[in-house]
Amino acid sequence: MPEPARFTVTIDGRDVELSNLDKVMYPAAGFTKGEVIDYYTRLAPVLLPHLRGRALTRIRYPNGVDGAFFFEKNAPGGTPSWVRRETLPVPGSTMSRETIDFVVVDELAALVWIANLAALELHTPQWRVGADPDLMVVDLDPGAPAGLRECCAVAVLMRDRLADDGIAAYPKTSGKKGMQLCCPIAGAQSAEVVSAYAKRVADELAAQMPRSVTARMAKAIRPGKVFIDWSQNNAAKTTVAPYSLRAQPNPTVSTPLTWDEVEAIGTGDAAARQYTATDVLDRVDDHGDLLADLLSPGPRLPV
Secondary structure, eight states: OOOOSEEEEEETTEEEEEEOTTOEEETTTTEEHHHHHHHHHHHHHHHHHHHTTSEEEEEEOTTOTTSOOEEEOBOOTTOOTTSEEEEEEOTTOTTOOSEEEEEEOOSHHHHHHHHHTTEEEEEEOSBOTTSOBOEEEEEEEEOTTOOHHHHHHHHHHHHHHHHHTTOOOEEEEOSSSOEEEEEEOOTTSOHHHHHHHHHHHHHHHHHHOTTTEEOOOOGGGOTTSEEEEGGGGSTTOOEEOTTOBOOSSSOEEOOBOOHHHHHHHHHTSSOOOOEEHHHHHHHHHHHOOTTGGGGSOOOOOOO
């Protein structure tokens, strides 16, 4: 018999309604909503620790990646009572709201629930609810014709510069064209301190390599260069979470890399590529969570 359009499953004692599992979310790849839910369910052991305690911004694609989409921070109508919600201030909100009831995904049932709502992309801030930042993120955004290879070359330089200050960096692709370096830090410094430090280091590298690196946001000066976006550390900004799907023609993923891989791509010894959901499932089987060290406190940043 055909599967009903709507049905309820019980996950760790939580009832979650699923619907339209055969709906195609990625038409070019024939990747369905059922496959999205299956991917997030299978990746939950490595994904959930990176979402836990963080106010989650979702980008929802109700009709797939070729259709209209919207950003969602608030808990939507019909949110199950067991889904964790946190009311947090949102200064400067474009909707003129003082606070938002954010969703926090701490458990598998909540992850499946948002996946069923076609929340393909998951974005998190660098802080956990009620705490100062415990992560610093350096976003490497290439301006064509620069691409992921050039980002990897800059990532190695950034890694070595941060290491001079005792800061460890862990690389991942963005799932689109660039990549990020994620750095665990002590959660006792404000977002302003983190942003100022990231800007200082970005400016240093841009001064050393002005033909290939910029730390300025102006798009006119970015073609052919890698933009080191230090501003991702603003308390109001979010970054795509590790293992999140991206809304591309194929179901690409923000994928943790090894430094050996980054170095090989940066020197041209390995192909620059973005990884799909199938690739990432295999990679996690092989490597486990390459970003597990982000879950332990890092050092204080030098002021």
